[in-house]
Amino acid sequence: MTAQTGEYPQTAAGPEAINLGLGQPSPSLLPLALIREAAAARLGAGADPLVLQYGAIHGPQSFRESLAELMTRRYHLGAGHEVAASQLLVTGGISSALSFTAQLFARPGQTVVCSDPTYFLARGVFESQGLAVEGVPVDAEGIDVSALEQRLARGAAPAFVYCMPSFHNPTGACLAPDRARRLVELAERHDFLVVADEPYVMLGFAPEPPPCMMTYDEGRGRVLSLGSFSKILAPGLRLGWAHAAEPLIERFSLHGALRSGGGLNPVIASIVQGVIEGGALDRHIDHLRRTFEARAQALMDALRQHLPRLVEGVAEPRGGYFVWLPLPEGCDGAALLEAGSEAHGVRFTPGSRCAVTRDLSRFIRLSFAFYEPDELREGARRLAKLLTDAGYSVTA
Numbered sequence: 001m002t003a004q005t006g007e008y009p010q011t012a013a014g015p016e017a018i019n020l021g022l023g024q025p026s027p028s029l030l031p032l033a034l035i036r037e038a039a040a041a042r043l044g045a046g047a048d049p050l051v052l053q054y055g056a057i058h059g060p061q062s063f064r065e066s067l068a069e070l071m072t073r074r075y076h077l078g079a080g081h082e083v084a085a086s087q088l089l090v091t092g093g094i095s096s097a098l099s100f101t102a103q104l105f106a107r108p109g110q111t112v113v114c115s116d117p118t119y120f121l122a123r124g125v126f127e128s129q130g131l132a133v134e135g136v137p138v139d140a141e142g143i144d145v146s147a148l149e150q151r152l153a154r155g156a157a158p159a160f161v162y163c164m165p166s167f168h169n170p171t172g173a174c175l176a177p178d179r180a181r182r183l184v185e186l187a188e189r190h191d192f193l194v195v196a197d198e199p200y201v202m203l204g205f206a207p208e209p210p211p212c213m214m215t216y217d218e219g220r221g222r223v224l225s226l227g228s229f230s231k232i233l234a235p236g237l238r239l240g241w242a243h244a245a246e247p248l249i250e251r252f253s254l255h256g257a258l259r260s261g262g263g264l265n266p267v268i269a270s271i272v273q274g275v276i277e278g279g280a281l282d283r284h285i286d287h288l289r290r291t292f293e294a295r296a297q298a299l300m301d302a303l304r305q306h307l308p309r310l311v312e313g314v315a316e317p318r319g320g321y322f323v324w325l326p327l328p329e330g331c332d333g334a335a336l337l338e339a340g341s342e343a344h345g346v347r348f349t350p351g352s353r354c355a356v357t358r359d360l361s362r363f364i365r366l367s368f369a370f371y372e373p374d375e376l377r378e379g380a381r382r383l384a385k386l387l388t389d390a391g392y393s394v395t396a
Contacts, residue, residue, distance in 0.1 A: 057259070087214075097242055101195055111157070117354035117355055185212075197226055200319055232284070237272065310328065326363055366379075
């Protein structure tokens with residue numbers, strides 16, 4: 001059984017349960033040897049000791065150039081759409097970047113509009129900055145831009161709209177191109193920012209990734225895209241980036257913490273630069289894509305075998321980490337988790353945790369990122385038994 005324990009992990013995973021709620025890579029996918037080799041090369045004899053100094057506010061120029069080349073290559077951007085180093089600023093990962101965004105681009109008391117459901121910890125980030133959070137529904141084509149437009153027509157004035165355009169957490173949906181264009185047009189017309197949480201763009205299973213949100217900005221300066229190495233390399237690096245038009249990047253760079261402490265994580269950025277420039281990160285991303293595609297297929301096959309009634313109509317994952325599964329009528333995911341998951345050895349994320357204002361208690365989020373295929377199949381079997389023992393039909 002895949003497990004992680006000890007003093008380092010944020011969330012422990014013991015052998016007593018298969019926790020399908022874990023939205024993180026398995027220990028077997030954490031490339032310790034790769035990081036060790038890059039660190040030895042970047043910090044060994046002849047290295048510049050100034051890598052240990054307060055860092056340049058935007059991040060090292062050479063690192064941002066390497067990152068820009070990686071993004072242009074992996075995002076399959078056409079001529080004229082290349083990412084430039086001047087459009088990037090190094091962050092400590094998406095979570096801290098969201099806090100910076102809330103502090104810089106909103107005032108306490110203002111409203112943030114989130115996709116509903118949403119990444120279940122984002123709401124707490126915004127509320128901790130004194131912002132009110134409202135939801136707009138998500139469907140198979142991403143955030144419902146028509147519903148947002150109606151709300152704006154009634155006088156809503158959000159500081160920004162927070163969305164996950166690619167392989168949405170928790171639904172797995174990708175924002176349809178026409179909706180993405182309309183969203184940016186609405187941002188221009190109603191003077192708000194689109195904050196795109198995009199850690200999964202490079203983890204699509206198809207050869208071509210979905211377009212990143214910056215594709216639709218077209219120089220307007222209305223999109224702030226946040227990326228991370230947490231999903232494509234390792235979460236413990238705490239390294240990510242903000243990608244936006246240069247005026248937005250300059251505004252981001254004015255945050256007091258950056259002015260005082262300098263750029264974030266220059267040592268880690270130097271190490272990751274070595275991973276990028278040697279081609280190792282491209283190879284690792286391709287390995288992750290193959291691995292996650294196989295794991296997603298194993299989970300979906302097992303759900304079809306053990307819970308065929310529930311999986312009808314559930315879209316096949318096209319990338320990312322998650323499956324958004326409806327439960328039988330009248331079944332509350334949180335109550336199910338509390339009542340029987342320990343005895344049945346299976347856990348998951350209740351849909352109510354991902355809700356903003358909608359009633360999503362009849363959904364659960366399942367992740368295929370952490371466990372091996374056999375474990376995912378066993379997790380689906382245990383989930384089916386949990387539901388059956390609770391009196392719900394999952395096969396008829």
